[in-house]
Amino acid sequence: MKTTGSGNRLAVLVPYRPAPARMPVRIGPLSAAILCFCAVMAASTAWAEAGPTMLSPLQIIVKWSPLLLRGFVFNIAISLLAMLLGTVAGLGLGLALLSESRLLAAVSWLVTQFFRNAPWLVLLFFVMFLVPFQVTLFKTTIPLPDWIKATVGFALPVMANVAEVVRGAVRSIPATQWEAAESLSFTRRQTMWLIMLPQCIKRMLPPWMNIYALVAMSTVLASIVGVSEMLTLTAQVHAAEGGRPELFAPLYGFALLCFFLYCYPINLWTARLERRFRVR
Amino acid sequence: MRNMLRSMMAGAAVLLLLGSAQAADGVDAIKQRGTLNVGVKADYKPFGYRDPTGNVVGIEPDLAADIAKRLGVKLELVPVGASNRIEFLQQGKVDLLIATMSDRPERRRVVQVIEPLYYSDYVNILLNKKAGIKDWADLKGKPVCATSGAWYNKDVAKSYGPEIVAFDGSEKPLFAMKQGNCIGYVYDQTFLQGKLLEDEWKTDYDLPLKGVLPSPWMIAVALENASLQKLLEDTTKDWMKTGFIVAAEKKWGITPTEYSLSMHEQYKDK
Incomplete structure (x- = not known):
């Protein structure tokens, strides 16, 4: 039956659909960018008091932006790679959590809990100082x-969080599916890979993207252990410009803007997927 | 299974041995590798800072480049901070440090210092040009801004009698001085010289007094790296003989310090 024309549909046959819930206030990516830009500009008004011979904060940002953006690309590369490593490891760990072997499940539970509850920065320090150069x-x-x-330091908490997502998603599939598969003589492994995980992908996608947005924002922690990423470079640029206090807000505001412009669309997209895949 | 374990353990032992062997050998290893890794600052203008293309430039990178030239190898600058530089040196990640590192007894226990010391910082006071201070003694009874916790605040107060007004960090005292809360800012001379490279400061302020309380900086290599140590000692003496450091100071726009001038004087004719 065609569903395009709503007029000739029998009301009885049309399933009830609640209106999609919307966020009370939504900022489009463009207006968000404008907002951020205004914030940066407002923060740099202190410059007006300084002499006319100096570059304005905006000129300084333009001058240094190739270097700073190179640092930002580095942040993204770290986050993508950490996510890749963490997802592969997390999938394995998540399946181990669901294992029928008591020992394997217990060990992987311990590993998951450990890496999920350890502060990211502490894990980062451990990896930085224990692994040789x-x-x-x-x-x-x-x-x-x-x-x-x-x-690697970021991949560890990602692994544990992805493991929990996998476990949760598989657990959320009705048990009848397991029974049905068993009655069709699927082995446990076949059931997992051919029936359960394909159904889980939809459910896992939004939380997985959430984790990604968190990782992307956390990569600035690497500045504490001396990786030359955007925040480290921002501090060095601030020093190279003579450490003027009125440059503090514009320079760090620029970093903020970059991360916001990168992460906010991901969050919007996650929210949309969540609405689309909502289990009713 | 047992065999596998044993071979794994042997492998680990070999790895450890190789790792430690690599840290100990000196100049030959650098030449073999073809690169000299030097730890420098990237946030201390003009001793080591970034230019807009992303390169680390400044006085200390110039010194590092000269060492690499003498060795005939490529130079790799590794930005370091006060919290990780000694670790990097001990790990072997950098061959030497030229990173505004003050000479302290506790540091001498963990790294090998290169003597003669290549540079020295002083304590100095950034003064408004209109203040009319000609000598440290003129500061008596005058309000002077300082950074709280700096080791020399007490010495300065005792020797010259200014009224110390201390603030956190280096930005707040500078701001307070601009607001007129004090006539000058007592701090590390190298930092104040860096400030004077900015238009914001060089029009109204300068460093008219001679630096006091010298605090020498050291170039450091890992302990028991005799060949590199020897090479760097000879290099440092040669820098002093030729006036290379004084020239670098001038190139990067700061007034040559008393230390580099006197060392140049001392080694000139040797």
């Missing part, structure tokens, strides 16, 4: 630059 394997020296170590 290079490893020598069969006479070839493989350098491990700081950002790779930081990536």
Whole structure:
């Protein structure tokens, strides 16, 4: 039956659909950008008192933006790689959580809880200072630059959080599916990979993207352990411009703006997927 | 299973051995590698800071470049901070540090210092040009801004008798001075010289007095790295002989310090 024309539909056959819930206040990405820009500009009004020979904060940001944006790309690279590593490891850990082997489930539970409840910065410190800067394997020296170590440091909490997402999603599929699969003589592994996980992808996507947005924002923590990412560079740029206090807000505001413009669309998209995939 | 465990353990032992062997050898390892890794600051103008293309530039990167040239290898600058520089050196991630590091006894226990010391910071006072102070003694009874916790505040107060007004960090005292709460700012001379590179400060302020309370900086290498230590000692002496450091100070726009001038004087004819 065609559903395009609403007039010729029998009311009885049309399922009840509640109006999609909307966020009370929604800021479109464009207006958000304008808002942020205004904030940065307002913060830099202090410049007006300074002499006319100096570059305005905006000119300074323009001058340094290639370097700062290079740092930002680095942040994104770290977050994407950490997410990739963490997702692969987290999927394995999540399946281990659901394992029928008591021992495996217990060990993976312990691992998950540990990495989920440890502060990200502490994990980062551990990885940074315990892993050497290079490893020598069969006479070839493989350098491990700081950002790779930081990536691993971020991948650990991602792994634990993804594991919980996987476990939750699989658990949320009605048990009857397991029984149906069993009655059709699917093995446990087949049931998991062919029936459960494909159904879970939809449910896992929004929380997974949430985790990603969190990771992307957390990559600035790497500045504390000396990775030359955007925040580190922002501090160095501030120093190179003579550490003028009135530059503090515009420079860090620029970093804020970059992260906001990157993360806010992800959040919007997550919210849309959540609405679309809502289990009714 | 047991065999596997054993080989894994042997592998780990070999890894450890190789790792420690790499840290100990000196100049030859650098030449073999073809790069010299030097830890420098990237947030201390003009000693080491970023230019808009992202390179670390300044006096200390110039010194590092000269060492690399002498060795005939490429230079790799690693930005370091006060919290991680000694670790980087001990790990072997950098071969040496030229990173505005003050000479302290507790540091001498963990790293090898290169003597003669290449540079020295002083304590100095940034003064308004209109203040008319000609000598440290003129500060007696006058309000002077300072950073709370700086080790020399008490010494300055005792020797010259100014009234110290202390603030956190370095921005607040500068601001207070601009507002007229005090006539000058007592702080590390190298930092104040960096300020004078800015238009904001150089029009109305300067450093008319001679620096006091010298606090030398050190170039450091890992302990028991005799060949690199020897090379750097010779290099430092050569810098002093040729006036390389004084020239670098001039190149980067700061007035040569008394220390570099006197060391140049001392080594000139050797």
